[in-house]
Amino acid sequence: MPYYHSYSGSQSARAPLLPAHRPPAASGFSADLYARVARRYCHPTFNLGTTFVSGVRGPVFERVVRATPFWTLTAFDRASINPDVDSPSVLVLPPYAGHCPTLVRDTIATFMPGHAVYVAGWADARQVPLSAGAFGLDEAIEAIADMVIEIGGRVHLVAVTEAGIIGVAAAALLAGRGRPPATLTLIGGPIDCRADNAGLAAGATARGVDWFLQAMIAPVPPPFEGAYREVFPGFFTLTGFPTYGFDRSLTDPKELFLSLITGDGDDADGRRGFFDEFLAVMDVPAEFMLQWIETVLINRPFTAAASQTGHPHATPPLAGIPLMTVEAGMDAFGGGGQTHAAHMMTSTPSEGCRHTEEDVGRFALFSGARWRASVFPRVADFIASHTSQEEPSCTALAEDLLTLSGLTPAFAARLNREGFYFVRQLARLDEAAAVQLDRRLGIATQPIVAQVSHQARRHLAGTGAVLNRRDGKAI
Structure with a gap:
């Protein structure tokens, strides 16, 4: 896996490093573009120092609630003008597909003025020693359940893109234990890949897990703390592999980035900062990525048919949990009804809240002007309607x-x-x-x-x- 070793080696050498023999698949890359993408960016911090509360700007204090080798639960505490008024607790689940959790910085910042915000911080697998054990899909689901219990009270789950499948499973697990989340919001991401416009599920099924194991997985080299741990290298996230298309082994990161932020409404300065976030990637445990691919793309157990097979009178997995789903009209991987299909796992599928943001890419659903001005007001109203004592409502009350x-x-x-x-x-x-x-x-x-x-x-x-x-x- 020369890609991974040249890429990871650049950090230990403190300088960008090109491979001595570049693999044939990289022949379309210019040297300067490869050098920029292949160098390790320092993992960014959330750096959310202030926020508005009731029109007054005040300080924000980042606090680690609980830390484990594979994940960290972080709270963003801010002063309240009226301490007697409780703010809804929101747990944001960032995607776990190679990008750092700070990719959802704008999501967190937008929630902070009116909500008590927590974020699930996934660890960089190359920094987790082998002695910490494995961390697969089941462990990630259990981790979210632990976070919800740690926060206590009524917690609103907001799962961003690929974290959607973890959010659905964690919500169902919590419901089975008598501790369901107050609401579940899925922002993009695939749930039922039968609506597979990009052909990714079909491609994954045709290739099988063994192909992914050979093509995408590599051991962490020394001197990283996680040396010899099998991982999905974060570098592949920047090439659009595997989520952008199996027929294109490498994609220009700028081209991929621009397709993902289509219609976000931000200016050049805002996009430049977000591009740096996009380039700051981390490695994902191999067992998690392979199980995610097998579960979501190949087996697809969260379809309506799979959730009811053999149990015509079984209680739906998300019964009693208010659900809102948001999709991007130009998200080929997670669009076309894939996220909205989660409503079939509720007891009232026709009453759930669905919203499609037309003419935007995936990242515009949770970052940028369109997120703040159009998507967030709908999500905030949905959460508020299930926080107050009034009749719960859907997107009709959104005032974006x-x-x-x-x-x-x-x-x-x-x-x-x-x-x-x-x-x-x-x-x-x-x-x-x-x-x-x-x-x-x-x-x-x-x-x-x-x-x-x-x-x-x-x-x-x-x-x-x-x-x-x-x-x-x-x-």
């Missing part, structure tokens, strides 16, 4: 900023940075506050916020259900 005419994702992103995510927040602004916000945005000479605020009030006036629901607190 992009429902206002003339408000572009780019301008919505600027409002997000000032702590504004919902139409109701703009509707509460009086003239003085609108002028002040225009000044902070640098558009005092051509005030926009006051106009948008008037439009927001008209929008809410036409939806009495929204006006009469609980305040939700400005964030």
Whole structure:
């Protein structure tokens, strides 16, 4: 596995390192692009120092709740204007497919103003010694169950892309133990791969697990702490292998990245920072990756048919757990109804919350302006409706900023940075506050916020259900 050894060796040598004999599959790479991709990026930190709470910016303190060799549960504590008001507890599950958990930094930052946020931090397998044992799919599911119990109370699970299958299984496991999560939200990712637009499940079935074992797995070389542990090298995540297509052995990372963030609405600076996050990868235990491929792509046990086979009167795995699923219209791997299929595992499949964000790629579902201005308000309303004592609701109550005419994702992103995510927040602004916000945005000479605020009030006036629901607190 010359790729892995040249890639991992670059970190121990403290400098980028090209292989002496590049494998034939890499012939399409230019030397400078390969050097940039192949060098190890330092694992980034979340670096979330402040957030808005009720319109006031305050400090955020990152706290490790529990740490094990393979995972860490981290809490993001922030001051509350009204300590007597409990914020919903949200546990974010990052994808476990080669990217660092900080890939969901924007997801966490957006939740923080109105929620008590926790994140499941997966460890880099090359830093986990062999003595720590194995960590497969079952261990990951148990880990999430342990995290929910550690947090205590009503916990809302939010699983991002490939973590969806872990979130579904963990929710079912917790329900069987009498500790179901308050809600489960799946943001992208495959659940039922019968809707297989990219042909990945068919390709995986044709090749079999043995092919993946030979093509994707390598031992960690010394001097890493996890030396000789079998892993899926994070480098393959940057080439789009295996999730981008089995017919393309290597993909330009920039091309892959741009396809994943299609329609995110962020500017060049925002994308540049996120690209660095994209390049910072880690190794995944071989047993986890192989079991994930076999379970999700080949066996597909979470389909509606599989969950009911032989048990016509069996209780559905997610019975009684409020479920929301979000898909990207341009996500070939996890789109086309694959995520929405999870509703067939609930006791009321026709009543679940489904949302498809059209014309966007996978990463735009949880990072960037479209996530903050369109997806997050729907998810936050879904969680709020199952936190309050009012009648639970679905996406009809979502007040995302992009429902206002003339408000572009780019301008919505600027409002997000000032702590504004919902139409109701703009509707509460009086003239003085609108002028002040225009000044902070640098558009005092051509005030926009006051106009948008008037439009927001008209929008809410036409939806009495929204006006009469609980305040939700400005964030």
